[in-house]
Amino acid sequence: MPRYFTKDHEWIDVDGGTGTVGITDYAQGQLGDITYVDLPAAGSAVKKGDAPCVVDSVKAASDVYAPVSGTIESSNEALEAEPELVNTDPEAGGWLFRVALSDPSELDGLMDEAAYQAYVAEL
Amino acid sequence: MSDVISIDDGLEPIETLTLPLDAWHRERGGRMVEFAGYWMPVQYDGIVAEHLWTRDSAGLFDVSHMGQLYIAGDGVEAALEAVLPIDLSTLKPYAPRYSLLLSEDGGILDDLMVTRWESGFYLVVNGATKWDDLAHLRECLPDEVTITHLEDSALLALQGPKAVDALARIAQGDVPVTALTFMKGGTFRIAGIDAWISRSGYTGEDGFEISIPAESAVQIADLICQQSEVKPIGLGARDSLRLEAGLPLYGHDLSPETSPVEADLLFAINKRRHSEGGFPGAGRILAEIASGAARKRVGLALDGRQAAREGAEVYHSNQKVGVLTSGGFSPSLSHPIAMAYVDAAHAVPGTTLEIDVRGKRLPARVVSLPFVPHRYYR
Numbered sequence: 001m002p003r004y005f006t007k008d009h010e011w012i013d014v015d016g017g018t019g020t021v022g023i024t025d026y027a028q029g030q031l032g033d034i035t036y037v038d039l040p041a042a043g044s045a046v047k048k049g050d051a052p053c054v055v056d057s058v059k060a061a062s063d064v065y066a067p068v069s070g071t072i073e074s075s076n077e078a079l080e081a082e083p084e085l086v087n088t089d090p091e092a093g094g095w096l097f098r099v100a101l102s103d104p105s106e107l108d109g110l111m112d113e114a115a116y117q118a119y120v121a122e123l
Numbered sequence: 124m125s126d127v128i129s130i131d132d133g134l135e136p137i138e139t140l141t142l143p144l145d146a147w148h149r150e151r152g153g154r155m156v157e158f159a160g161y162w163m164p165v166q167y168d169g170i171v172a173e174h175l176w177t178r179d180s181a182g183l184f185d186v187s188h189m190g191q192l193y194i195a196g197d198g199v200e201a202a203l204e205a206v207l208p209i210d211l212s213t214l215k216p217y218a219p220r221y222s223l224l225l226s227e228d229g230g231i232l233d234d235l236m237v238t239r240w241e242s243g244f245y246l247v248v249n250g251a252t253k254w255d256d257l258a259h260l261r262e263c264l265p266d267e268v269t270i271t272h273l274e275d276s277a278l279l280a281l282q283g284p285k286a287v288d289a290l291a292r293i294a295q296g297d298v299p300v301t302a303l304t305f306m307k308g309g310t311f312r313i314a315g316i317d318a319w320i321s322r323s324g325y326t327g328e329d330g331f332e333i334s335i336p337a338e339s340a341v342q343i344a345d346l347i348c349q350q351s352e353v354k355p356i357g358l359g360a361r362d363s364l365r366l367e368a369g370l371p372l373y374g375h376d377l378s379p380e381t382s383p384v385e386a387d388l389l390f391a392i393n394k395r396r397h398s399e400g401g402f403p404g405a406g407r408i409l410a411e412i413a414s415g416a417a418r419k420r421v422g423l424a425l426d427g428r429q430a431a432r433e434g435a436e437v438y439h440s441n442q443k444v445g446v447l448t449s450g451g452f453s454p455s456l457s458h459p460i461a462m463a464y465v466d467a468a469h470a471v472p473g474t475t476l477e478i479d480v481r482g483k484r485l486p487a488r489v490v491s492l493p494f495v496p497h498r499y500y501r
Contacts, residue, residue, distance in 0.1 A: 032166060032169055032170050032171075032359070033169050033170055033171040033172075033454075035428055035430065035452035035459075036427075036428040036429045036430065036452070036459075038429060038481075054481065056428075056429060056430050056452065057170075058170040058171060058174075058359060058363055058451060058452050058454065059165070059170060059359050059362070059451070060432075061430070061432060083428065
């Protein structure tokens with residue numbers, strides 16, 4: 001299952017027509033303790049670059065941008081009780097939402113893991 | 124992903140300066156951010172862990188960005204009373220007192236601590252405002268009064284219930300530091316170095332503020348952190364601790380647009396000055412004392428986990444009645460808290476209000492400050 005990354009530190013796993021989105025380990029480290037995640041409602045439409053989700057840490061609220069356009073299929077309800085999963089397991093159990101891709105060609109502009117690691121190393 | 128809101132002091136310094144403990148923070152994994160024109164550690168292990176450690180044990184805060192001033196000379200008392208609403212006739216030596224630098228229209232230019240030393244007064248002012256404060260004081264104080272900016276002094280705060288255990292082990296004086304009570308101070312020696320220590324702070328906990336020569340800051344910070352009770356703590360936890368303690372932060376909860384009556388800081392207008400006046404802004408402030416201010420700084424407690432931040436608007440029904448000046452998740456209480464200025468009619472504890480966060484209305488209720496009880500050693 002291919003994983004893509006954005007310069008804004010989101011990741012997206014693509015399986016068929018559905019992408020699972022989260023923030024990277026680098027991002028959670030920068031944000032610090034996550035206290036709340038404002039998750040998008042299923043059925044809502046998002047455009048690439050929209051901010052359907054907000055992650056609250058003790059010090060700040062941060063937008064999470066949609067890496068692709070589409071329709072929100074579901075969000076990670078486990079985060080309602082355990083928002084700290086975004087800190088402890090950001091790239092698996094701490095996923096944020098699933099989106100049905102409307103334009104898979106948008107993935108072409110994203111980075112693969114190697115490119116993202118190289119990008120983060122420069123920050 | 125991007126920060127919508129982050130901790131900053133609203134300044135755009137020309138060149139970010141370094142403090143005496145800069146390398147010391149970096150060696151300990153402090154994540155450095157620009158604050159008040161300086162590089163300062165926002166966190167080491169994480170804000171929540173540092174916050175809870177301070178409430179449980181003891182945390183060392185580097186607050187060397189703050190301005191330390193010494194003001195002395197002929198007529199210094201009358202001169203200071205002309206710029207501060209303080210009653211110096213009741214200010215005993217070595218006992219810090221909270222005061223306010225006020226503008227002519229009664230707005231707050233800064234909040235500060237004033238201590239009577241042997242022949243003059245020691246002031247601690249906010250880092251982001253210290254240059255403006257110096258300019259203001261130089262303009263307002265007569266030539267016979269000299270203002271010395273103690274730029275060669277560092278300032279540390281050791282805060283938490285076990286701060287006294289750690290400090291008593293390493294500080295020597297005519298009396299032990301355990302003899303100090305809240306808002307009392309004295310001269311001590313740490314590792315043979317002179318230190319001005321007061322039992323005071325900005326977390327709501329028992330603790331001390333320690334002024335030392337900048338050249339000895341690394342040695343003393345090392346010694347303090349070698350005590351098993353102590354860990355270094357960053358600005359992030361300093362902010363969440365002071366918010367829980369209901370203590371206002373200048374530039375956020377206090378500004379030139381807020382008066383001491385609105386800010387609920389009436390205790391800083393000392394009793395004699397209520398009747399005598401004669402301080403900047405006395406006209407407006409005494410009128411507000413007599414008839415009440417139109418709005419008031421209050422605490423707001425939120426349910427759930429979603430925090431509301433500075434700038435969020437406060438509503439009663441569909442009427443805007445106030446605005447948040449601080450807000451965040453409380454690590455000690457595990458729910459969000461905030462400070463806001465709200466119309467006096469809605470400022471009574473128990474009042475139910477709503478806070479607009481990105482179009483969503485979060486229920487909140489007015490509560491008495493502090494959110495977390497103070498544990499000062501009196």
